[in-house]
Amino acid sequence: MAKLKVGIIGAGGGVAAVHFQAYLEVDSIEVVAGAELNEVALEEVTTKWGVRGYTDFEEMLKTEQLDIVCICVPARYHRHVAEKVADYKVHILIEKPLATSLEDGQAIVDKCHAQGIKLYYGASYRMLTANIKAREMIQNGELGEISMALETVIGGDGLENYNECGPHHYEPGTPGGCGMGIVDHGIHLIDLFCWFLDSEVDTVFGRGNISGEIPASEHVTATFTNGVVVHLIANTISFSAQLPSEGIFRWGGSWDPDGKLSLEPGWADNPASFQIHGSKGALSVYPYAEQLIYFAKDTVKPVRLEQRPMPGNFAMQMESFVDSIINDRKPAVAGEDGLKALKIILAAYESAKTQQLIKL
Ligand SMILES: NC(=O)c1ccc[n+]([C@@H]2O[C@H](COP(=O)([O-])OP(=O)(O)OC[C@H]3O[C@@H](n4cnc5c(N)ncnc54)[C@H](O)[C@@H]3O)[C@@H](O)[C@H]2O)c1
Structure with a gap:
């Protein structure tokens, strides 16, 4: 089976580095692109991981045929970015916290449902x-x-x-x-x-x-x-x-x-x-x-x-997401789980x- 193509938004940040490293362990995917506002960080990432780089994440969505996008930008931007990604009908793995307000979190969940895409909540502790x-x-x-x-x-x-x-x-x-x-x-x-x-x-x-x-x-x-x-x-x-x-x-x-x-x-x-x-x-x-x-x-x-030491948990999270996409199942950790934790x-x-x- 062809590998699923992954893009990372917020590619130059702290958690994105862990995603890149972890995905070396995941045979079923290939990280092909990263989007990052900071040009210096973007240059470092594209060189280190051999991916195509974009400063504008919408440009990445337009240009690349992605199956999965990992949203690794700060939480206050999750809704803005997730809604745009959902417009392109690309499955989303979103970092915690789902959002910074219940209104934003609910909007993300609703938009993904409306667009018929899967939303995996990055509860990496579960892995x-x-x-x-x-x-x-x-x-x-x-x-x-x-x-x-x-x-x-x-x-x-x-x-x-x-x-x-x-x-x-x-x-x-x-x-x-x-x-x-x-x-x-x-x-x-x-x-x-x-x-x-x-x-x-x-x-x-x-x-x-x-x-x-x-x-x-x-x-x-x-x-x-x-x-x-x-x-x-x-x-x-x-x-x-x-x-x-x-x-x-x-x-x-x-x-x-x-x-x-x-x-x-x-x-x-x-x-x-x-x-x-x-x-x-x-x-x-x-x-x-x-x-x-x-x-x-x-x-x-x-x-x-x-044992599968960290960042193995991030690899397992992605493997679980790929499984839900290939077999058309609800993600093991869904947007609703992120919403529930945020509410508490x-x-x-x-x-x-x-x-x-x-x-x-
Ligand atoms: N699962 C975990 O254990 C774990 C660990 C750390 C962080 N996180 C989560 O990951 C997210 C990011 O945290 P971080 O520590 O990596 O933050 P960070 O500040 O290190 O990195 C975020 C990156 O996103 C970039 N960015 C912001 N807006 C962008 C846009 N519109 N397009 C492209 N790039 C953009 C920034 O330039 C920055 O490089 C947060 O939600 C955080 O809570 C999760």
Whole structure:
């Protein structure tokens, strides 16, 4: 079968570099073109990856016969770009967060449906092998009745070194913050926990940072209809209080708590992790380190994984998308999943504004 042709919009950016690298592992596709506003970055990308380059993404859509476009521009531009791509009836893999407002997110989903194209939501955390195994163990009942899941992200070098995503990602005055905050990162975990639990969020309480404003601690407490409480807390304006000896080796690449990307394996002093607690046992999950530790009565043991270190998760995401296109199935992670996660995150902002528990 001929390879599906892929174009990447936002080709010179951080996450696009991971897409390019990951797609070397995917036999069923060929990345043929990239669009990037920044001419210097575009030149680097076309040279490095051997693709045709465009500064105007519409020119790319007109010129190339693409099957799939990956939208890797900042979230505030997702709607504008996605609607244009949909006009050309090209299938879309869109990065998280789906959009920066529910209105924009809904518009993207509706337009793709109307145009009869597939929209794959880039929930790349679902494709990390530790997360896949964690879900399998939850669904097999190995943890018993789940009661709680939580993630704590603490990093940074104090307030004066705070590094927010900035106005080119999140319009000033709207939900935003830094790369490891609740909008940009927490949304991965919210999607993941919805997928783990196969249950809907009932109520949300929390607060989040606003783009361009002084940051503070962020948190989301979501209670699911089955009673499970999910808690995210993020603070990158202080300092990690973990000792280096509490770190772990990781097999794959990773974004550290300060949002810095590495594609090499190595020692992580302050590795990303989250915990899930149930009536029979608990799990500590290190998604990028590809490690999973199981705790139960008189037991602490690592769980074996079939590893495919990051950026393998981005490759698996694309393989899953190709499968849905070839077999004309609904994408395993659809636009609606992105919309649901966005709704939960934005409810945390709403609760801070109203000082109310938000019922979804
Ligand atoms: N799945 C993940 O784990 C993950 C990780 C990092 C970022 N992301 C997401 O990926 C998206 C991009 O993030 P990033 O960190 O790569 O941002 P970035 O700022 O590094 O890169 C974005 C690129 O898009 C380009 N761009 C903007 N508008 C454009 C346009 N109209 N046409 C062509 N190019 C355009 C910019 O010049 C820039 O080079 C965001 O939605 C972010 O949340 C996802």
